């Protein structure tokens with residue numbers, strides 16, 4: 400084999416599917432479709448709806464309700480493809496493990512690298528939202544605000560965003576202690592989040608003025624798509640159920656269902672919240688307001704208790720997302736490290752707590768720096784672009800696998816393939832091109848770094864042998 404052929408064989412090697420399941424880890428199979436749906440909803444409801452909504456309204460006007468629907472449809476198409484992959488491969492995992500088993504190492508690397516970006520940067524984004532609501536609560540309850548220098552990033556009138564750093568560091572310490580959270584805690588948290596959003600709708604609808612919804616498209620269709628691209632962030636996380644595959648009673652039947660049910664519920668909830676928000680408060684007045692949903696209530700309805708309850712809900716919601724996504728981030732790196740694609744120190748467990756210690760500290764500190772210095776909008780856009788790219792790959796994977804692996808059992812099939820996954824891909828590309836140039840630059844720089852790491856390190860260090868037929 401020439402050198403080039405050898406590299407070619409390596410980057411395309413695939414991980415045998417039986418290596419994806421870990422027979423040693425005897426997790427109890429206790430979760431049904433309800434639990435799995437709760438996991439996905441828990442990982443998704445966070446700063447997107449509580450904060451980013453406020454940044455997207457000035458882009459689209461009252462059409463923001465339709466922007467939510469458009470972003471939801473984009474997510475739904477990719478969710479169908481995700482569900483097919485989840486039902487094809489009988490293991491827990493993410494797009495990283497699915498593509499490693501089916502499309503080869505280089506595609507898996509790109510997915511894994513996008514996931515690292517998605518998880519890491521989104522934790523920072525959610526942490527910034529957490530800070531906004533903590534500040535809002537301080538203001539509502541004791542009449543104080545943390546001064547801008549200590550609660551805004553440079554360029555937005557501050558030096559460092561202390562509250563955002565605080566929540567990341569707390570979450571890191573909790574994870575270092577060995578806590579993984581439990582399904583029961585998650586369920587309670589989900590009810591708190593959903594409950595506070597439903598309360599928001601009920602209260603804000605009492606202040607609805609039909610005039611606020613007109614004209615529907617003050618900024619045209621371009622505004623609608625710009626809003627949708629910004630809001631895509633709020634849908635990220637619906638695939639989280641797939642990480643619990645090894646604890647599901649019937650993963651191949653229930654994972655696809657959970658992914659799709661959670662997305663439908665979330666889309667309906669988001670559209671209702673958006674309608675209530677722009678119905679109660681004129682869209683022009685959202686510009687520059689932090690903790691947007693709380694402001695809608697404070698400025699437009701009577702009763703000081705409502706914004707306080709809502710803000711408590713928002714703090715709970717964002718805390719849980721920071722914890723679960725930071726946890727997910729360390730476990731993705733852990734999996735990549737076990738496969739030899741990133742240095743083995745990321746898979747080294749602390750003997751006392753069983754936690755990947757160095758991994759958690761490195762990831763936590765890196766995210767804390769991002770949270771300290773970068774504004775939420777930029778963090779959310781970069782997260783979205785990386786996720787849209789990974790979802791695009793998932794859509795392509797479905798089409799490719801129907802030709803390369805036509806006979807493998809699928810418990811869920813995307814209807815009308817290849818049309819549906821290709822439309823899904825089209826939506827992802829369209830959303831990516833509706834995002835700002837800065838997000839593209841950050842994304843391309845991250846991918847360039849990824850390829851440098853892969854060809855400089857991972858391709859040689861990967862554990863997987865190149866065998867004859869792979």
Ligand SMILES: NC(=[NH2+])NCCC[C@H](N)C(=O)O
Nearest residue numbers: 443445446447521633635636
């Ligand atoms: N898997 C993830 N990256 N989850 C975090 C996503 C952020 C979440 N959608 C939010 O609005 O706060």
